[in-house]
Amino acid sequence: MPQAAREVTASYDAVVVGAGFSGLYMLHRLRMMGLTARVFEAGSGVGGTWYWNRYPGARVDIVSQEYSYSFSPELEDEWQWSEKYAPQEELLRYANHVADRFGLRGDVQFNTRVLSQVFDEGTGRWTVTTDAGDVVSARYCIMATGCLSVPKDIDILGADRFKGQVYRTSSWPEGLDLTGKTVAVIGTGSSAIQAIPLIAQQAKHLTVYQRTPNFSLPAHNAPADPAVAADWKANRAERRAGARAQGFGQLFIDECDKNAADFTPAERRQIMEARWAKGGFALGGSFADLVFDKSVNDEVSEFVREKIRSIVKDPALAEKLAPKNHPLFTKRPCVDSGYFDTYNRDNVALVDLTTTPIQTITEDGIRTADGERVFDVIVFAIGFDAMTGALNAVDIRGRGGQSLKEKWADGPTTYLGLMVAGFPNLFVITGPGSPSVLSNMMVSIEQHVDWISDCLAYLGERQLGLIEASPKAEADWVAHVNEVGDTTLYPLANSWYMGANVPGKPRVFMPYIGGVPVYREKCDEVAANGYDGCNLSAAGGA
Numbered sequence: 001m002p003q004a005a006r007e008v009t010a011s012y013d014a015v016v017v018g019a020g021f022s023g024l025y026m027l028h029r030l031r032m033m034g035l036t037a038r039v040f041e042a043g044s045g046v047g048g049t050w051y052w053n054r055y056p057g058a059r060v061d062i063v064s065q066e067y068s069y070s071f072s073p074e075l076e077d078e079w080q081w082s083e084k085y086a087p088q089e090e091l092l093r094y095a096n097h098v099a100d101r102f103g104l105r106g107d108v109q110f111n112t113r114v115l116s117q118v119f120d121e122g123t124g125r126w127t128v129t130t131d132a133g134d135v136v137s138a139r140y141c142i143m144a145t146g147c148l149s150v151p152k153d154i155d156i157l158g159a160d161r162f163k164g165q166v167y168r169t170s171s172w173p174e175g176l177d178l179t180g181k182t183v184a185v186i187g188t189g190s191s192a193i194q195a196i197p198l199i200a201q202q203a204k205h206l207t208v209y210q211r212t213p214n215f216s217l218p219a220h221n222a223p224a225d226p227a228v229a230a231d232w233k234a235n236r237a238e239r240r241a242g243a244r245a246q247g248f249g250q251l252f253i254d255e256c257d258k259n260a261a262d263f264t265p266a267e268r269r270q271i272m273e274a275r276w277a278k279g280g281f282a283l284g285g286s287f288a289d290l291v292f293d294k295s296v297n298d299e300v301s302e303f304v305r306e307k308i309r310s311i312v313k314d315p316a317l318a319e320k321l322a323p324k325n326h327p328l329f330t331k332r333p334c335v336d337s338g339y340f341d342t343y344n345r346d347n348v349a350l351v352d353l354t355t356t357p358i359q360t361i362t363e364d365g366i367r368t369a370d371g372e373r374v375f376d377v378i379v380f381a382i383g384f385d386a387m388t389g390a391l392n393a394v395d396i397r398g399r400g401g402q403s404l405k406e407k408w409a410d411g412p413t414t415y416l417g418l419m420v421a422g423f424p425n426l427f428v429i430t431g432p433g434s435p436s437v438l439s440n441m442m443v444s445i446e447q448h449v450d451w452i453s454d455c456l457a458y459l460g461e462r463q464l465g466l467i468e469a470s471p472k473a474e475a476d477w478v479a480h481v482n483e484v485g486d487t488t489l490y491p492l493a494n495s496w497y498m499g500a501n502v503p504g505k506p507r508v509f510m511p512y513i514g515g516v517p518v519y520r521e522k523c524d525e526v527a528a529n530g531y532d533g534c535n536l537s538a539a540g541g542a
Helices: 021-032 073-078 088-101 190-202 226-234 236-244 265-278 280-285 294-311 315-321 441-461 471-486 516-528
Strands: 010-017 037-040 114-120 125-130 135-143 165-168 182-186 205-210 216-218 334-336 348-352 358-361 365-368 371-374 377-380 395-397 426-428 466-469 534-537
Touching (some): 010 114, 021 037, 021 441, 182 190, 182 365, 190 334, 190 377, 216 280, 226 236, 236 441, 236 516, 265 280, 265 294, 294 315, 315 348, 441 516, 466 471
Parallel strands (some): 010 037, 010 135, 114 395, 135 426, 165 377, 182 205, 182 377, 205 348
Antiparallel strands (some): 114 125, 358 365, 365 371, 466 534
16 A cells, blocks of 8 residues: 555654664653654564674773763663673663653564655654554654664675584573684674673684784673762763863863874873773874874874784784784774683684685585685674665655655765755754764763753753754765765774675765764854754744
8 A cells, every 4th residue: 555545554753663772762852852652663572673683702992981871860870780881781781770760661562574665745744664564753763773783784605505503693592601612703893892702612613714904902791880970970960071172072081182293102002002991982082193103103003003912823824913904993993801811712713705716605514715614503693784774774755755765875964964955853862973982982972862852852842843964064074974984094994984794885975973062062153053954834833
């Protein structure tokens, strides 16, 4: 039946797509404003990323204390993290605790995937259709679909021929035991780097198929430090404000405001050693020009390669694991617990696909240029269609029936990463064109949700029905995002930041690298000037 002929069964002020950390906070804010809302979630529970990614070793790469909501002091007081870097299970418990504490579940419809969102220019409302048969009307559509939520297609010849067990890190079954199994892992991105040490401990033998060696930094994970929690509690407002003032939205990185040349070689080495010992992304704050000056990046990159060589006992293997084809931090570095040391185990082998590429997957295993290896299990850890994948998975149609996917055929265009010209009353949380994945996502999520909430309040107070980005404002913002990105080393890497990991996807630098405080200032300025760059009107169901 054509969609236009289907009967609308319910009407809301807002529909939110996704019940991860952004969707939950958005729902809470909408409720506090007295607006009606419905959240559609494809999973059977809340948590988003932390609902779906249950592979061994899955954990956050930002220190737990900072990777948490700040909107409720009471929530902060009652929740205690158990580890420096929270594991997936704890993050999922946290999401469920938030949903229960604020009574959010009643407005979330689980096991429901949104298929289409169509804007009606006559009524100024969106018609949202789901795979569960829902057809609902909403004034606003808010996409809280996440940046890393649509896995890449498996693009390896013969992938459907293998007769053994096949798993993906992005949809790992609970309770899976690989003890005694001969296992292959294809991919060495963040998910694989977290999972490989634990799979190696279970498996009879593990072979890792490496397409691109990645930089990985030690987590130095440990039980949560009570002194850190106490300090955070006593100085919460100051700590939160400090994080928002950091370019990456993280206090832990402790960004240096001096260039590498301001230090002697010995001082630079001392700084790098101290930050390596601190672990995580701390090394990223070493020097202000780290992602701008290739020679500086080369020095820090070589420092990390030296660390890899010191850990991996086989020199030839260490060289295969040491990244040389992209500057450090131009791909999101991994934060690991024993990844490189895993290759010292007798039951672990590496296949370098740059020299021995996969020819095909067979019924029994994987054939490369140097022969076939037989496996019981193949694990695909091949990454995500980042930032745009989840948005393009929904048939979103704005003015004149224009498809968002078609509009973005040459790369995503947004105004502030929040709105898209030609798609009125459609908002995106942490979308392309915002700091998003280059920041502490919790800081960016809260900033976006707060901005959207304030925008909706502004419209309501003035009885305005529509807001949409102007084509010029969108074009100017996209040009600015590209201009800032081009001053950095990021375009030198074939990363998912650039969409380069998905065949046929336009090669465009998607996040905004100008920094969290600069971006926040711009967003606040737009709002203070009556949503400058947007067209506002009372038309359409005002």
